[in-house]
Amino acid sequence: MASHSMATAAILTVMFLCVFSEVIPSSEISEDVEMIDTGDPMTSRIAPPPTQEKSGKQTYADTNSPNYVMTADRLRQIRQELLYPFYDQGGGTDNIGDYQKTIKDHSPQVTKSLNFLLPYFGFGYNYTWVSLHGFLAFSDGPTLSPEYPLEFPITDYPKHSDPSFIGPFYSKCKIGELNGDEVDKRGSGVYFRVERDLPSRTDRLGVELRERLLWDIREGIVGAEWFEPRHAVIVTWKNVTFGGGTIHARKTTNTFQLVLGTDETRTYALYNYKHLGWMTHTEAGGSSEDGSGGTPAFIGFNAGNGTRAFEYKPYSQSPKIFDILSSGHVNGMPGRHIFRVDERIMPGQCIPELFQMTAHSQMLTFAPESGNMLGGTIVNITGPCFTPTKSITCRFNTLRVQGSVINSNRATCVMPPLYATGYIDLFVEVDGSNDLLWKGKFLVETPFQAPELVSFPDNDQLQQDPQKLTIKWDTKNLTMNNNVPVSITLWGYKEDTINPELVYIDTLADSIPNEGRYVIDPKMFQIKKTAWAVDLEIGIITVNITNPSDALGVPYAPVLWSRPIPLAWYMYRQWQEKYGMLWSEQMCERWIVRDRLLKNFASDLPVCPCTLEQALADKGRFHPDPNCDKDGKVNLCYLHQNARHCVHSSMPSQSGGGQQCCYDIFGYLMMTQDNKWGGRPGRAHDLGHIPWNEASKVPSLSHYLHDVAPFFPCCMWNHDHSWWCLTYRFERRPSQNCVGYQPPAVAGVFGDPHIVTFDGMPYTFNGKGEYVLVKSNTDRHRLDIQGRFEQLPNNNYGEVRATTLTTVAARDNQSATVEIRVRPRDAQWRYKLDVIVDHHRVFFDRYPQKIQYFHGVTVYTPSTIQNQSHVIAMFESGAGVEVVENKGHLTARVYLPMTFLNQTRGLFGNWSGIIEDDFVLPDGSSGPIGNTNSLEMMHNSFAMHWNIDEKDASEKGSSLFYHENGKTSSNYNDRLFRPVYYTDPAQIVPLNVTLKANSINEFCGDSLPCKYDYSVTLNKEFAHWSKYYESELINIKENNLKKIISCGALMTPIHGRKSTFKYTPGTEVAFECDPDFVLVGDRKRVCQANGEWSTPAKGGSDKQTESEWFNWVPTKSTRCIEEGEYQSVNSAATAGIVLGVVVPILLIAFFAYTCYRRRKQEHVVNAADPRLRNTTAVEMTKSMIPEKSNGEKGSPSGRHEKSV
Known part of the structure; x- marks a missing residue:
């Protein structure tokens, strides 16, 4: 949280829970309170008697004060002591308190049950081993090696044991002797105490221990401002001497203590050093007289299982070990050192000098580790030692800000506004040193990604x-x-x-x-x-x-x-x-004019998937929109009402834009052509675009300014059918209609391992080591995806000759390298998978960080996943890598867009659409063609050719994996490993096993991977998950990513509605109008198999001219018009009928009647004058025209002549 700040630390010291009812006057407490027996649980030698409830909770009888409370004065008093309480009397029938009498020189270790979860270095334990040799172990204790200095973790694990332990002073120790003049008379040896259920405790010891530990931790290390301990472990090594010393050396002793506080999620360790009289046992080269010289004790932490370790330099195995008494200064106390140890080791005290800085990948401890891009987050920092006279400068990427010194271990800086997103470098400079040694990775969150404070x-x-x-x-x-x-x-x-x-x-x-x-x-x-x-x-x-x-x-x-x-x-x-009463319209028009002047951004956006199933399965290009996520913490969808889910393009386009696609409750794409709630493309992606400090490229702010804010004056504050909203919906931010969407191809690996190529070819390959899954090296794409396969652990019948996928690494062009690996079973109490980006572990359990952005890649976990068991990496090229874990069993799937067609090589095959050419070798030649059931042929003739190591081979590349602790690819590669090549369960299952082939066939059905895995591993759970992952991959290929034909958007008539928003072949859409409106045009349209809507019966068209688009002339085929307008149209039509039909009929009748009259007149004339019976009407007419003076026939006018 952004609340992790110095403000809390400054004020917490004066905020307490309650009022003290029983206070011992400070005058009665001597300077060395450890020797006093006053009944005070912080100073007494006598342990309070425990009682046990039926629930198993630990309680304490305290008849004097059953509901104990305390004052601030009492808390300050008990916090003045370095060592936490430990007792050598009382506490039970033995009357030895916390003293471990079974720990002796010849039996230095005892097992203890914790009865709660103790998170440590990624693992979770409910037990421990307490050792005389200065450590607390969580497996068989480390073997004291004759080779010094000691190195952890053990690189050749599992050949040699690599135990998990906490070592405040790991060396060969013996129980020493007291000098006789000590004030503290408690005996020499090891003391162990567990205090459980501290929040519910009301007894004096419980309350005081809880508050003391709480404030020591909160004020002792950054980032612990809200920590409340539930359980505590106190281990004290009192007056222990070194192994191999003379009899006189037994009085040369060390006294130190380990205190653990945990809430079963976070764990903090306090190292308290009271006295150090020696540093080395004799086997490590130390003097037998005083334990000096040689290689001093190891101080630090080891995760075990060959994973990680933290050596506390410059003190561990160094002559500077005695300086640990005078350093630390946690809570102002020399000799106290504090660490957070649950997931990784984070020291809470300064390091007084640079020591092998290159060996530390992150020297700074700081909290919070992320902040809003807009700045204002106070970051508490621990690293170099600070003094009030020194100037402190924090450098966030390239911006420097002045810091303030709080104490020697802590300084604070306020994060400046940063136009950036993702992880940046945070440096701390002391007195203008300008060195880059004190550094860490700080996550800059966009305003929409950051917590809404x-x-x-x-x-x-x-x-x-x-x-x-x-x-x-x-x-x-x-x-x-x-x-x-x-x-x-x-x-x-x-x-x-x-x-x-x-x-x-x-x-x-x-x-x-x-x-x-x-x-x-x-x-x-x-x-x-x-x-x-x-x-x-x-x-x-x-x-x-x-x-x-x-x-x-x-x-x-x-x-x-x-x-x-x-x-x-x-x-x-x-x-x-300024704009008048219709200001919203004016502001919208102002934005429309401004937006039209900007360059087009929609041409290079990815096409929306047609259905929700496709959108969820397109893991390379789209991720859930946090503001409208069906599985999200808060699914508001305020700007996309009636949407079930929205997705957003994972990376900005070349122009910096982003695509948004929303889907209704039926899973169909919602479009602005139907209503204003459809998904909308954006001129600016929420991530912004490099350079982030330019207009239209600022993360979140540019997107809101250009794409979200205009929606309010144009549509939210205007009518849906207003010109301004229609312009916003149809012209400036229209939904993408999914026409032309090409689903990605998918390939996967699962089980023991079974591979299905992009073209759908299944085969089995049990290689051991690191291999190329996908390789693409062209002018457009440089994609590397690799997998690590490790041998399965032995079962009850011995070795299992099979491997399984444990790690996937991927890089695209110049992107960050993302590695996703399954964690060991004992380390899966909280996180199932480790995500390592450019050698830096990242976590996704905090809601605002479910989606994180790195150079060239977006990595996220689905909203419902809280244990980091499902991780997706999405690259700029559109390639996606999905890794899923269940019960320790892994599957990986790779999604590639069409631009990768005919450009892939590796175990996932040559994606060409033809399965016969899938198996291409690194040199470009063809591998085996034919029966993939020949596991040996596939193993030797194809798959083994894709084995990789650190050498950079142009056709395969080099290993992308993060090799820790001195390991290399050779620690994993075993080209001599021979798996089981049989496929028939009857041939695989050993004869001495009760499991029979019939049982396997009955459980697995027709799943060949399941049968093979059950037979080889004899593990029903393993076989179950192979069958499950196989079914998932088949479903994704055949259903979720099935190509869908779309007829595209069919505009809903203004003031009307459609019977359905579907757009797939066979869909029949009926149109209706709102009350007081009349439908004009086609009442139904059908989506045809060719992806076109049926041609309007009236001869209309859905195509519109540029002028019609800009002026929003609705579709010509179907419209809804007002009844008054409809009546006017009908009246005009009637008038047209009258003018176009009745008038011509009347004219024809009139002409017919005129002709009839003339004929009748001719008949009468002919009957009267026989001379004219054979004279035509024309001739008769001419004879009736008088002659001109020149002898020509006259004419009243040319018009009459022309008329004739």
């Missing part, structure tokens, strides 16, 4: 003119003191130039109590005149301490940021004054 529970910030604005924050993220005044401020973000700006707008509240909630009246701010800010469209609200110098003692304080929000609630009146 300032929120708006009622969503008032999204309204135009809300009556109130409720602001909420967690008070503890600022300070534990709720009376400390805080301020609330408003900031605006703009990109008017190439340089983006975050500008201060106003103070919303000043010096208010830190109560975690505040309600403001927006109208009080709407009347303000801020003309310079009226063009700002989005803003961010912050909460911070008003006077940090007074409250915290440092000149800066943590800043809590909201996520970006619209500014209508603040600018409502000012926007009305």
